[in-house]
Amino acid sequence: MVVKKVAVIGGGTMGSGIALTAATHGIHAVIVDINEDQLARATDYHTKQLARSVSKERITQEEASVATAHLSYVSAMADASDADWAVEAATENIDIKKSIFAQMSETFNKDVVLATNTSSISITDLASIIPDAADRVIGMHFFNPVPVMKLVEVIKGKETSSKTTASTLELAEQMGKIPVPANDRAGFVSNRVLMPMINEAFHAWADGVAEPEDIDSIMKLGCAFPMGPLRLADYIGLDVCKDIMMVMYNGLEENPKYLPSAKLIELVDQGYFGDKSGRGVYKYDKG
Numbered sequence: 001m002v003v004k005k006v007a008v009i010g011g012g013t014m015g016s017g018i019a020l021t022a023a024t025h026g027i028h029a030v031i032v033d034i035n036e037d038q039l040a041r042a043t044d045y046h047t048k049q050l051a052r053s054v055s056k057e058r059i060t061q062e063e064a065s066v067a068t069a070h071l072s073y074v075s076a077m078a079d080a081s082d083a084d085w086a087v088e089a090a091t092e093n094i095d096i097k098k099s100i101f102a103q104m105s106e107t108f109n110k111d112v113v114l115a116t117n118t119s120s121i122s123i124t125d126l127a128s129i130i131p132d133a134a135d136r137v138i139g140m141h142f143f144n145p146v147p148v149m150k151l152v153e154v155i156k157g158k159e160t161s162s163k164t165t166a167s168t169l170e171l172a173e174q175m176g177k178i179p180v181p182a183n184d185r186a187g188f189v190s191n192r193v194l195m196p197m198i199n200e201a202f203h204a205w206a207d208g209v210a211e212p213e214d215i216d217s218i219m220k221l222g223c224a225f226p227m228g229p230l231r232l233a234d235y236i237g238l239d240v241c242k243d244i245m246m247v248m249y250n251g252l253e254e255n256p257k258y259l260p261s262a263k264l265i266e267l268v269d270q271g272y273f274g275d276k277s278g279r280g281v282y283k284y285d286k287g
């Protein structure tokens with residue numbers, strides 16, 4: 001099945017990246033976000049990214065114009081109801097996602113795949129809110145920045161049909177990605193391995209082992225990481241990191257090793273979310 005139009009629910013860091021990637025691969029993408037400011041930010045991000053790609057000669061001006069024409073932005077899901085694929089990329093919170101999935105199953109046609117970009121929440125649990133459509137629910141976990149990162153972690157829930165899985169693999173390839181399967185346990189593979197390491201970097205900082213810059217330099221130079229764990233946490237979003245740790249804590253027998261560090265919680269409570277808020281572990285020039 002060739003997908004022609006994708007509805008992306010949630011137009012933040014990930015949703016805007018997913019929509020841009022779809023649009024540059026010839027797929028119409030409509031972003032649905034309840035926050036009008038976020039829709040404006042997503043539009044601005046797309047305009048700047050496409051202009052940058054043209055100036056770096058990665059795409060032609062004509063290709064950028066075609067991609068722009070493939071993008072649209074709405075605040076009501078009903079205005080995206082003609083999509084033939086839907087992927088949710090809203091806030092990492094099970095209650096928010098369940099209410100969005102209930103709405104998605106009402107809004108889209110009965111053969112539309114209902115994918116989620118969740119980083120850590122159980123697909124089976126999410127699908128339980130819509131038992132009649134659970135066979136169409138699947139995890140399609142893109143990585144940040146979506147236009148650059150090749151991987152899509154594909155997670156089947158208990159009820160996910162083989163048809164849903166096959167068409168998800170196909171769509172990932174249509175978007176120029178490499179899909180890799182993982183099983184439905186909180187955090188899947190990527191965050192099960194990555195997040196405890198990021199969390200440990202916060203513990204090391206709080207314990208006075210080293211300053212953030214030095215923790216990041218040590219991990220970059222000593223482990224060949226392209227980005228240190230604290231810088232990466234800012235890039236991902238400190239709120240997102242905290243939410244993912246909590247989902248793993250709750251989903252993996254409340255093992256205390258998955259509790260977010262006090263330092264991470266403290267920064268989130270202060271409204272320091274990382275790059276997107278201009279301040280996290282580090283300070284950023286908003287421009």
Ligand code: NAI
Nearest residue numbers: 010012013014033034035038089090091092118119144236
């Ligand atoms: P974000 O905070 O940048 O964006 C979330 C968006 O969802 C916001 O614009 C918000 O207005 C919107 N939203 C909330 N409730 C909504 C609703 N009912 N209907 C429509 N929109 C709604 O978050 P981000 O970073 O884009 O994360 C989104 C999802 O992607 C989360 O599940 C996260 O775990 C996952 N993810 C995040 C990655 C990252 O590096 N930030 C990487 C891979 C996955």
